[in-house]
Amino acid sequence: MSTHATPVAAGAFSDEERAAVYRAIFSRRDVRSQFTARPVGDEVLGRLLTAAHHAPSVGFMQPWNFIVVRSAAVKRQVQGAFAAANAEAAAMFSDDRRPLYSALKLEGILQAPVSLCITCDRNRGGPVVLGRTHAPEMDLYSTVCAVQNLWLAARAEGIGVGWVSIFREGDLRDILGLPEGVVPVAWLCLGYVDALYDRPELEAKGWAKRLPLEGLVFRDGWGQRG
Ligand SMILES: Cc1cc2c(cc1C)N(C[C@H](O)[C@H](O)[C@H](O)COP(=O)(O)O)c1[nH]c(=O)[nH]c(=O)c1N2
Numbered sequence: 001m002s003t004h005a006t007p008v009a010a011g012a013f014s015d016e017e018r019a020a021v022y023r024a025i026f027s028r029r030d031v032r033s034q035f036t037a038r039p040v041g042d043e044v045l046g047r048l049l050t051a052a053h054h055a056p057s058v059g060f061m062q063p064w065n066f067i068v069v070r071s072a073a074v075k076r077q078v079q080g081a082f083a084a085a086n087a088e089a090a091a092m093f094s095d096d097r098r099p100l101y102s103a104l105k106l107e108g109i110l111q112a113p114v115s116l117c118i119t120c121d122r123n124r125g126g127p128v129v130l131g132r133t134h135a136p137e138m139d140l141y142s143t144v145c146a147v148q149n150l151w152l153a154a155r156a157e158g159i160g161v162g163w164v165s166i167f168r169e170g171d172l173r174d175i176l177g178l179p180e181g182v183v184p185v186a187w188l189c190l191g192y193v194d195a196l197y198d199r200p201e202l203e204a205k206g207w208a209k210r211l212p213l214e215g216l217v218f219r220d221g222w223g224q225r226g
Helices: 015-027 042-053 072-092 098-103 138-156 171-176
Strands: 064-069 114-121 159-164 182-192
Touching: 015 138, 042 064, 042 138, 064 072, 064 138, 072 098, 072 171, 114 138, 138 159, 138 182, 171 182
Parallel strands: none
Antiparallel strands: 064 114, 114 182, 159 182
8 A cells, every 4th residue: 555645636616516516415305205216227326336435434444335225025025124113113202293203104115216225344444443442433423424425426316315214123134134243324215306305304294393503503612602
């Protein structure tokens, strides 16, 4: 590995390029039901995986793997695992929230033409990883960065992504045959979309609202606003 390195010019974004980045950020949505049947080919999928693989990671650990699922049989098993967990989830909400919860569509596992399970190999970097010495969970956070890279790149490709996390511990691991030390971080449903909500679907359907940013920002410590 070369140890000689000099930074090169950072290269400014044009106004148009900058606008495109923000457009991807602000118009990205979690998609559950707008997937079209248009197939997601290996070429575009390769671009999305490359985007994910260029995410930051603790100590450059790159702890992720990408399991591409096109098999209807595997998707059916995963949908079954979701349904079992979702019935338990509904029972956890209070009587006044439960009817709305149960009415929400929270996955598009069978509709999406392709799914991805993004995993984290907790042992990839060996026992001591730069940046993870005092915070072992940093590999999981790194994997989430890969998810977000993919989510934004997918938006630019016209592909919607839906993250499904309502699974009992171990179900995805068993269905996908994950080895010891590899944990499933995200089940993502992918498909081309023609329409997207202009705000989070959970907001449009009255479940939650975006918090005002001003209330979340402090200066120089917890408590000093402005
Ligand atoms: C870690 C994690 C896990 C989940 C989600 C997101 C994230 C980050 N989201 C999507 C979530 O509901 C959505 O991002 C918010 O409602 C905001 O909407 P937009 O993503 O802006 O459309 C999600 N949505 C859903 O319908 N079923 C799910 O199981 C999950 N799980």
